[in-house]
Amino acid sequence: MKKFIKKIIYFSALTLIIGNIIAFGTNYFLRKSTFYKSSFLVNGFNPDKKLDYFVVGSSRGLTTLNSGLIDEKLGVKGVNLSMDDTDLKTQFLMIQHFFRSNFKADYLVLVLDANHFTKTSLELGNNDYRFAPFVNRDYVRNHFKKYENSALNILTNSNFNPFFAYSYYNLELLLPATLSAIKPKFRNKFDEFGNYSYPSSSHKEVNLNSEIKDINTEITNPIIKEVQNYLIENNCELIIYIAPYQQEKFTFNNKLEYTIINHSSVLEDKNELFYDGIHVNTKGRKQSTLFFINNFKMLIN
Numbered sequence: 001m002k003k004f005i006k007k008i009i010y011f012s013a014l015t016l017i018i019g020n021i022i023a024f025g026t027n028y029f030l031r032k033s034t035f036y037k038s039s040f041l042v043n044g045f046n047p048d049k050k051l052d053y054f055v056v057g058s059s060r061g062l063t064t065l066n067s068g069l070i071d072e073k074l075g076v077k078g079v080n081l082s083m084d085d086t087d088l089k090t091q092f093l094m095i096q097h098f099f100r101s102n103f104k105a106d107y108l109v110l111v112l113d114a115n116h117f118t119k120t121s122l123e124l125g126n127n128d129y130r131f132a133p134f135v136n137r138d139y140v141r142n143h144f145k146k147y148e149n150s151a152l153n154i155l156t157n158s159n160f161n162p163f164f165a166y167s168y169y170n171l172e173l174l175l176p177a178t179l180s181a182i183k184p185k186f187r188n189k190f191d192e193f194g195n196y197s198y199p200s201s202s203h204k205e206v207n208l209n210s211e212i213k214d215i216n217t218e219i220t221n222p223i224i225k226e227v228q229n230y231l232i233e234n235n236c237e238l239i240i241y242i243a244p245y246q247q248e249k250f251t252f253n254n255k256l257e258y259t260i261i262n263h264s265s266v267l268e269d270k271n272e273l274f275y276d277g278i279h280v281n282t283k284g285r286k287q288s289t290l291f292f293i294n295n296f297k298m299l300i301n
Contacts, residue, residue: 057111
């Protein structure tokens with residue numbers, strides 16, 4: 001029996017050691033790649049060249065504003081760092097990642113979704129693992145530590161035990177890392193400016209007979225105040241952008257201490273420009289971006 005237990009301990013330790021050697025290696029390739037936005041920023045841009053702006057948000061930020069078109073029309077330089085399936089606290093992590101990676105910008109365009117006007121879940125975000133290659137940085141580890149709620153703290157402890165993280169998130173981390181070792185410049189569904197769009201040919205029908213909802217609300221999410229204070233420390237101005245909704249029009253009752261571009265209803269009655277109720281398609285992205293450019297131009301001139 002003792003011999004059996006010793007063998008279990010031996011092979012478990014051997015598996016852990018070999019697994020971590022492999023995980024540290026794959027983590028290196030993912031960190032040096034452009035696969036996810038966290039490494040795309042670090043490896044795709046030069047921190048010595050200040051940007052005019054950067055965009056952060058969820059899939060609505062990713063697919064609504066075309067930073068390439070903004071740069072072309074206004075003669076500026078920016079990047080879209082929005083990531084699908086993220087919430088405001090993960091977007092704040094991306095903002096910290098931008099400045100802690102020694103990048104500078106005059107403006108942050110924060111694409112704020114309606115479900116984060118007042119509060120944000122305190123659970124770890126679905127795609128937060130995309131920052132795992134940078135867990136050795138204190139702000140990333142602190143984010144994991146604050147929001148990860150599991151017995152093993154897989155992401156929080158991945159700085160010294162990446163094996164568990166790469167085992168648990170094998171499709172999300174291990175496979176991308178393997179691909180990155182072969183093609184380090186490969187990007188995960190975004191172009192060289194960080195943008196992505198939904199096809200116009202795949203418009204998802206909604207009930208077009210229902211009326212546009214006029215919603216009076218307030219923006220009171222405390223994370224926004226944290227973002228604003230952090231930006232002040234880094235000499236960057238906050239611009240809140242409300243991307244178009246297909247059947248919702250928002251107005252805000254409270255006085256705001258930052259600039260807001262409210263385009264929630266700018267594409268009202270233009271259903272052909274939407275992919276679904278909360279995302280525009282390729283044609284809608286162009287129209288939304290042109291509307292944004294008109295407002296942004298007045299702010300930067």
